[in-house]
Amino acid sequence: MSRHFVVVLLALLLGLQAVTTDLYLPTLPAIRDSLGSSMAEIQLTLTALLLAFGISQLVWGPLSDRFGRKPILLWGMGAYVLASMACVAAPGIDWLIVARTVQGIAMGAAVMAARAIVRDLYPPHEGAQVMSQALTGLGMIACTCAPVGGLLSDWVGWRYALFSVTLFGLLTLGLLLWGYRETLPQRRLDALQWRSLWRSNVEIFRHPVFLTWCGLSSASYLGLFTFLATSSFVFTQQLGYSKTTYGLLMLTMSLSYIIGTIWGRWMLRRTSVHRTVGVAAVLTLLGGVLLTVLAHAGLGQAWYGAWAVMLPVYCFMFAHGVHQPCGQSAAVAPFPLKAGTASALNGFLMMLGAFFMGSWLGRNMDVPLFALAHGMLLWSTVLAIVAWTAVQRHGKPLELKAA
Secondary structure, X not given: OXXXXXXXXXXXXXXXXXXXXXXXXXXXXXXXXXXXXXXXXXHHHHHHHHHHHHHHHHHHHHHHHHHOHHHHHHHHHHHHHHHHHHHHOOOOHHXXXXXXXXXXXXXXXXXXXHHHHHHHHOOHHHHHHHHHHHHHHHHHHHHHHHHHHHHHHHHOOHHHHHHHHHHHHHHHHHHHHXXXXXXXXXXXXXXXXXXXXXXXXXXXXXXXXXXXXXXXXXXXXXXXXXHHHHHHHHHHHHOOOOHHHHHHHHHHHHHHHHHHHHHHHHHHOOOOHHHHHHHHHHHHHHHHHHHHHHHHHHOOOOOOOHHHHHHHHHHHHHHHHHHHHHHHHHHHOOOOOOHXXXXXXXXXXXXXXXXXXXXXHHXXXXXXXXXXXXXXXXXXXXXXXXXXXXXXXXXXXXXXXXX
């Protein structure tokens, strides 16, 4: 397979997460009204998906190390398409929660395998650049998700917005069937044995390089998740913008992320991974602090508008375009023979954090803007601490050797 094909395939596989969440976000108020559900139930359609997504990777990872990436991808994508169709047909909120949970389980196979494929094919520093290219593609996909979700929800209803998710799943499944060849260099026959599986997870979880980069990528993702889980209510209900306008604002957020991935690749060609991340963390923290200050100073004031939310978010998302490719590729780098298991554990910890964050948000959304600001301030602070301490100690290129 050519590098261009690999990048496109990775972009689609990783893009499933953006499609499944970002395209869904503009529909949340309409789904709540249509199905007569509470705010907590609506948040559960996100948090249940993410918890299932995280836990499932603990199963998909060892399975892919034992049987290969391709069969896991095909089974996962087939299940994803069926679950997406069930979301479209949901007659009530309980049905939708169950279908979204199955969707999360299936999505786990795709995203886990994508991260493992990078480690299968490329050494750590090149892997960070390939992952950055793929995440640029993900950003382009994300650019269209929120506007499409908002437009379809406004014009023809939320079920048509969810049907477009099914179409994306079919496209990705078709590309896998057409051009993907197995990348696992050597199957681990003991990958599913309980003792071996336990030892592998303990070894990975104790590794300082894994903990460092997993902490960085998780903090960055949880900041993004906080925005995704609250922003539709901030813009469409608290600030009074239409779902279409909200979708366009999400598009501009994705553009800042794309620019961040491009800048990150430019930096990686000129300096080390740990220095690139340290510089980007300045923007992350600036975004969290500025968002909180403007929210407390301006809520209810005539001058406060979308710009006061989005300007800090642009800073955060620019840096997110650096932290995610570096964090996800470097966390798996020390484990070439256990890439699936390491990728799964990284994804599980990330989604476990999202589940608890989503649960907290569901109980603290009386003022959605403050929930957004305080959550992003928390995770931007955590990220900056990790980037300026642990990454500088454990994240240097010499320490990314295979273990």
